[in-house]
Amino acid sequence: MNFDVVELLTIYEVANFSFPARYRDLMREIVEKGSRVLGVRRLAVMVEEEGRLITLGQWGFGGNGEVSSKIQNPGENAFVHVMSRGVKGLIYLEAAGRISARERRLINVFARRIEDIIAVKQMERKTRESERAFRTVLNSVQEAVFIFGPEGRILDVNQTVLRLYKVASREEALALSFWEDYSGPDNPREEICRWWNEAPEDESLRLEWKARRPADGSLFEAELFFGKISFAGREAILATARDITERKREEELLRSIFDRTPIGMYIVSSGKFQMVNPQFERLSGYSRQELIGREALSLVFPEDRETVRREAVRMLKGGEARPYEFRLVTKQGDTRWVEETVTSWEHDGRRVTLGSIMDVTEKKRFAQKLEYVSLHDQLTGLHNRVYFEEQLKRLSRSEEFPVSIIVADVNGLKLVNDTLGHHKGDNLLMACARILRQTLRRSDIVARVGGDEFVALLPRTDEAAGTAILQRLRAAIEQHNCRRPQLPLSVSFGMATAQDPKELLKEAYRKADDLMYREKLYLGTSARGQIVNALVAALAERDHLTEGHARRLAHWCRILGERLGLSPHQMANLSLLAKVHDIGKVGIPDTILFKPGPLTEEEWEIMRQHPEKGYRIALASPELAGVADLILKHHERWDGSGYPLGLKGEEIPIECRILAIVDAFDAMTSEVPYRKTRTVEEAWQEVRRGAGTQFDPQLVEVFLQLASAGGWPDSPQEAGV
């Protein structure tokens, strides 16, 4: 055997390295061959990873960590092979003695062979790591991923496919057909085929898809993206599928909300309508077809366009969405107030704006009305105290001095309200308001600030001018009373002037109020008496029969009173009582007072109030105050069954007892629409029957004696009434 053969066999050995899976096994093989065939007594294999040398394996260093120093200072018995083909690193091989040329040659072959193997293994490792990384990424993707060959066969899937499509294993997933097993019917298969044949490399395709679960055939909504890739060295299709069932449901819900919401909604892009909902159609009067593509601002009332434009700009600059109002012009030409909120975002590279509008026309009207009501007196239409207070403050700060203030208070309003009813009182107030409004200037501010109190603020009005105005007011009231004497208007006035802001306007107001009050005190009862007179006149005018009745009563009461020896004072009261005892009836409606038939209980209830009303009226008048008590008690009965107090016997003033007999007799013998007139004898008999119950029996006797003595006329006509 010569050396050439051994060298050949050695090369055979070196060429016969295996490619074990583990580096540990490779190192064993290197150690075995190196030590046996080449006499290697130490070796190390190191590769560079991330700039550092990593030892894949070493042998024969005795665990003393001298690898680095040996590599850095190799002796004649050492061989260092630097790896650079596919893998960077070095191989250190050390023999027992100096390495001969022949040994170096063989060792070189040995090292290069190791380098090749390591390069392949490193490549395999990197490939495995890449594959692992690919698989990890693939499986971590939330979308189901299919990889197809050009012929449509599934080459790979990720874990999400198994989960989403409920497939047991990857192997099972690969064995199924995408078209038959993973897809529902009616999917656009042709579109994919066309895309595959025609689309360029970097173009992807997005489709909505009915996906199918192979196990149970159930379908779900999916969104599919198709893209061309290179997989395992050949063309392939990557398809990702995402379950969009929930999204579709939400879209449908949103669409339904969009269509059914009572809020008008639209989407505008580039200033033109792109989308509108039915409510917006209803609000605008335009159909969807008419609106799409139309300039959005064209529906805005011209004067409001600047507002709308300003709000749009503010929102586009990132301002917070906030509602604002403008007028919308409908197709029919109506103007509707709407409240709008807009928001904007980027969609498909375009800026779009979503507008939401609500018809607030009615709300707006109501608000205006509310504002009017809040600042006006409903009865008179004048401003109210709230407005007055605001204007008082405003004028205090203004340059409209001097300012005069007139305070006006309607006299006797309560009396009118109590006796004639509130509607009569209201008439007085409205009359007063009308006079104020008509007499004062446009620049003046007049308000009703209390039940019967009015205030007028007269800007730029000095005292003289104010006084002149006040005089005009008094004249206007006189004129009014001339026209309507049956219910005269009596007003107390006070006026004060603030010359400049230093004089507090409030102080002027207080001063005017004081003056008004003093005038009210001055007028006092005369003002009320004037009203009472007017009331009596009104009562008389209301029914001439009633007035004749009063005169007859006064006559006969005087005769009876004299017979009974009443004092002059009593006689005067009796005479007045006879005239005004029914003054309380001025407040009773005609429908009751002149009812041609019996009264109902409710009507009687009203009727029975007149003594008390009369009492109050009389108290308000100095002329009548003396008979107020008699008026109150003129319907009491001897036996106590009368009203309103239920007095009996001599508790009832004699004037009232006299009046009761005379009044009853006159009523029975007078012509009354709803009752048959009785004869004198019948009336006498009736009076006699009432003695001791309705009437004072002694007075009845006196009355009948007088009558039988011929002191009583047979009829009213005879009496000259």
Added chain:
Amino acid sequence: MKQGAAWRVGTGFSDQQDPGVALSQALEQALSRTGPPELTVVLVTEGYDPERVLSSALGILGPRPLVGAWVPGIILDFRVYRRGVGVLTIGGEGVQAVTHLEPQILDEAFAQGERLAQALAGQDSAPGGTILLFPDGCCPNICELLRGMYDRLGPDYAYLGGGSGDNLRPDPAFQFTESGVARGAVAAALLLGPVFEVALDHGWDPAGEPVIVTRAEGRRVFELDGLPAFERYADLVRDCTRVGFPARGMRHPLGLPAAGGRFILRDPVRVEEDGSLVFVTEVPENSIATVMKADAESLIVAARGAVRRAVEAVVAPRLLLVFDCVSRQSLLGPDAEREMQAMAGVTPPRVPVFGMLTFGEISSLTGTPLFYCKTVVAAAG
């Protein structure tokens, strides 16, 4: 490592029936030359209970380092004793020894080799010395054990030894140290002081074309050149049948290329049912092999050459250790005596010769410990 200044060697042998007596006699002969030894090597053949031998030795020596094995033959002054107890004692100034018995060599042989190395040469001791190894020749993974051991110790040590066994029977043999007796194990001693010059040879040459060991596992070869191993082997060897295979295989071992133009031999010992071949020890997969041939003359020449080179490398040798493969004795038959004479012829007189017939030989002649077959390893110190 420097030669110990005044180390002494004693050898002894006895074939008394009683193991204790035999040990005592042999040990007494050896101790008469060395006095109390630093290391005692005890070899016993079949017919002797190693437990009793060890017990007797410990009774005499006390807890001194002792290493030994059960061997098919003891070589003492170039005479081969198939029955008896042989003792080698080494003592004197500068001699130190440590022993270790690594039990039951199993699949993790590399790790066991590391553990053995750690036991013999602790981290605190300075490197160097000769490691005497007596593994069980039946263990299939001695090569892996040696590589593990070497990885831990490195090239600063010399490795010597031979596989113990029971005269070609496949049963596990005994190995022992002063700590006890084991089977299927490796007994080892680190000897400091004496330095040995080693030489080896086998006398075998390639006899045919190379084959590739395409599939193998440990000492079992399944395929050669991609064919069933026995089929390919029989094709190369000719006239080889399953019947009487061990004898035929012993004459036609495979040779694996080794450093320095040498071959390492591997004896096929069995043909399995599946056509695979079982060798005496490891045959690496992907290695190249050729069928080897030899005759009595080449074997004898090789043995003489190995001893001569070892002895001549030492100025005044005090001891010659010989590890001679037992299969060589079988092959040589009557010529075995001539091999011994040939080796004796190149060895100076009065140099004590102590050795054993082996099941595999261990030497680190090429730098690392390798496990040889059919080889004579001679170490002169």
